[in-house]
Amino acid sequence: MLIGAPILQLFIFGYAVTLDIKHIQMVVADRDRSCESRELVGSFLRSGYFDLRGRVDSPADLDRPLEAGEALVGLYVPQDFSKRLARGEPAPVQLVIDGTDMNSAGVAGGYAAALIAHYAAAGGPAPPLTHQPRIWYNPGLRSMNYMVPAVICMILGTVMTAVTAMAVVRERETGTLEQLVVTPIRPAELMLAKTLPFAGIGMLDVALVIVLARYWFGVGLAGSLLLLLASSAIFLLTTLGLGLFISTLSRTQQQAMLTAFFVLMPSVILSGFLFPIENMPQVIQWLTYLIPLRYFVEIVRGIFLQGSGVAILWPQLTALIALGGTIFALSAARFQKRLG
């Protein structure tokens, strides 16, 4: 399970996660049916961004496909389109866009505007104003490059905490913890014994994901492998420590599970792995400084995508060491008290 889950996640998310909007379903109401209007509609369909879902007779019929979610965009070309063009008058065309998904709507609007502009100037001898985007660090804007490193963070940051917590609580629940306490084992030894196996599995997961990322997904490690492994080890300090802490708060496995969930869900969403922290309200941004996952996401992305080294990442590393050390020390103290 602990080995299989990261692999499965890596595969699914590597392929699924993309904001590259393609195959936008479009319905067309072309009242003009002239050469010019056909050329305009044709330019949309030839672009590769839009797929023709269907044609309707009147603009009022554009409602249904958008309501039903069958089409994202509706294009209405009025009857007098070609006549107006011939007279040199402004010839309006109407685009209706389903705004529910504001990202898709924004992107669809962008493509449409570009296509219409190209059509507008295509009557002239020179190509129109063009736009050359250059993208750094992730030239294809492959969401995969963005997501794959994040999976490492997710696995280490979530599952590890929960299973550690539950493992300890399970012993408490079944009463075997008492048996351990009356043996000569010292609390510190017990703690290490409980966490080290998970630390080992965690590091193994990291190695597995790195290998798969490189050889299957083509997401290469731009930076230092050693740094990545070292950072993972430090991060494990925090997650396992957190797991221990949760175990001292819970009497049953169900409580441990719900508490872990309570702590982990905010960490995941607020860590910046998916939703940019800069867009969050100030108060919440300050809150994220306490979330170890936030630093680890920055570190992993930095090493994978930008090849950043200690010179750039030292603030995050320091924060992680500080947080990790504190959490682990607190948990250890609490753990000893509960045992002894």
Added chain:
Amino acid sequence: MSAGRLLALADKEMRHLLRDPRSLGVALLLPVVLLVLYGYAINFDLKQIPLAVYDPDRSRESRDLVESLTRGEHFRLAAVLAGPGEAEAALQRRQVKVALILPEKFAADLAAGRATSVQTLVSGADSLTASISLSYLEAMLQDWWVRRGPAASGGSLEFRRVSPQVRIWYNEDLASVNFIIPGLVVVILMMLAALLTSQTVVREREQGTIEGLVVSPVTGSEVVLGKLLPYVGVALADVALVAAAGALLFHVPMRGDALLLLALTLVYLCAALGAGMLISVHTGSQQVAFMLAFVGTLLPTILLTGFVFPVSSMPKALQMMVQLHPATHFMVIVRAVALKGVGLGVLWPRALALAALAAALLGASIKGFKKTL
């Protein structure tokens, strides 16, 4: 199947729930807390994107272009660059997210009808917002071109004066809350439901109390459904709290039929709780059950069901696979009812799929509950 035995089992499960007030409290309050937290935190509104500009031409046309780009709410002029080489530093410092480099002879090229292009630089490290920013920029650039191009080119280019009129429906302000909050509700409910029920059966197996169940005359369906009932109650309470928060705090509109949505929510809950139950019936330890439920619902529900990333953009094979996830269908239903105000006439295929999944998951749980030790 005896209703009496079913209710007795439901009663037993309810008492277990009530004996652990902390867990019950967390289960009831967690969804609302999470909704409020994420509702304020998650913001996809790309507004006031900081832009750096290098304008060597400094002509009327180039200034007009920059002004039209920064006048609206999407971009704000954060830095004026002295040279194109400075763009990289500005991006690395995170001072700006996009850098715009205009050509040296912008106005002259336009006037002569020569091809000209502007360059934009974006950091792909934040690929999600990068691609959207580029789309906005492209749209605004071409919009400027269609309006100003003819005048700027002094008639040397022939133009077809097509003027696009864009209308945005259902979410006129393109507010990300209206998109995110309904989605959040779907995600949170799925996770909580699966997590809660994933523990029920397996806990009894771990503790040994399952022996008592096995030797009694109760059937598999009575056990599964009886254990399900209290959690349906908890989940419905959650739904009420979360819906209230969504409407009152975030002003998410509710344009459709609330009763229809409630009925479909109930079906969704059965599916989500059924998924948890299925895990519970087939695992040997609470730990593994939790891991399966967590890993199986957290990332898939957030990334694959259309919460943020459109299903239609995924590879075809994956698109078909996610139809097996109840949240994929409910995501569409919630957004359609709340934002578009549509009813069963449009949504019946999705509703049917949801009901089928719920029946399948619960059915599989019932079958999987073996009355053996």
